[in-house]
Amino acid sequence: MSRSFRTFIFGLLALLAAASIFCCLSPRESRVPSNLDVIPVYTYNIINTYPHDRNAFTQGLVFEDGVLYEGTGGLGHSTLRRVELVTGNILQIRELSAQFFGEGITIYGDKIIQLTWKSNVGFVYDKDSFELLQEFSYPSEGWGVTHDGERLIMSDGTSTLRFLDPQAFQEIGQLEVFDNDGPVTRLNELEYIKGEIYANIWQMDRVARIAPETGRVTGWIELGGLLTTEDCLEPVDVLNGIAYDSGTDRLFVTGKLWPKLFEIEVISQG
Ligand SMILES: [Ca+2]
Numbered sequence: 001m002s003r004s005f006r007t008f009i010f011g012l013l014a015l016l017a018a019a020s021i022f023c024c025l026s027p028r029e030s031r032v033p034s035n036l037d038v039i040p041v042y043t044y045n046i047i048n049t050y051p052h053d054r055n056a057f058t059q060g061l062v063f064e065d066g067v068l069y070e071g072t073g074g075l076g077h078s079t080l081r082r083v084e085l086v087t088g089n090i091l092q093i094r095e096l097s098a099q100f101f102g103e104g105i106t107i108y109g110d111k112i113i114q115l116t117w118k119s120n121v122g123f124v125y126d127k128d129s130f131e132l133l134q135e136f137s138y139p140s141e142g143w144g145v146t147h148d149g150e151r152l153i154m155s156d157g158t159s160t161l162r163f164l165d166p167q168a169f170q171e172i173g174q175l176e177v178f179d180n181d182g183p184v185t186r187l188n189e190l191e192y193i194k195g196e197i198y199a200n201i202w203q204m205d206r207v208a209r210i211a212p213e214t215g216r217v218t219g220w221i222e223l224g225g226l227l228t229t230e231d232c233l234e235p236v237d238v239l240n241g242i243a244y245d246s247g248t249d250r251l252f253v254t255g256k257l258w259p260k261l262f263e264i265e266v267i268s269q270g
Contacts (some may be wrong), residue, residue, distance in 0.1 A: 007150050041269045042221045048263040051088035057256045060105030061241035071105035071114050078102030080114055094130040104144035108166050115142030136169035144190035161184035175211055179217040191242040198242050205239050221266055
């Protein structure tokens with residue numbers, strides 16, 4: 001073996017050794033997640049189960065003063081209703097004109113606000129009488145709506161939440177929602193709970209907990225398995241509907257055409 005060839009071989013081996021040390025260290029270091037990157041996953045305990053109207057294509061759900069308020073969708077089937085929790089009985093109902101597909105609802109003061117899907121129109125009702133007081137417009141689709149006490153918060157099926165002035169209904173800000181994989185799209189029914197925004201993800205049995213200041217998802221609540229096989233013998237659609245009773249700290253969830261509405265307790269997974 002010539003000296004120059006031996007030098008070449010030693011050099012090559014040295015290079016390979018250095019490269020292997022580098023390869024062992026770098027990726028392993030980069031794969032170690034910091035605790036800040038881990039998004040907690042939650043599951044649930046069922047505290048109570050209540051009847052829910054199988055014909056209600058639930059698009060909005062709110063709890064206030066001991067009763068549920070529900071907005072339903074579907075062209076020709078959209079309604080606003082007040083519902084007794086324990087029985088599921090409809091206490092009061094207002095039907096929307098057939099051209100409107102009802103979406104999310106929220107209660108702000110003595111008014112109920114209801115979005116529509118693709119009509120770019122929102123309705124404002126008197127909370128007690130359901131009398132239509134006002135209409136307003138917005139440029140996006142309408143999906144879910146809630147409020148933080150000062151601003152309406154609405155979703156449109158994308159990863160963007162919009163803040164609206166609750167009196168003038170003008171947009172006053174936006175929030176991009178994201179997790180470790182990037183934007184979180186299909187944000188649907190909303191509920192503002194103790195400083196966080198809870199959002200159904202459309203077509204998934206999961207709810208995102210969102211920090212209103214940053215848009216970061218701070219937790220995932222996995223809600224699969226709420227319905228039994230028997231519950232699904234007749235057609236049911238997806239999980240949709242989050243309501244919170246701030247008076248007694250109760251959380252309610254249901255879905256479109258679901259026969260049941262659940263009071264749940266959110267617990268850490270595992
Ligand atoms: Ca809600």
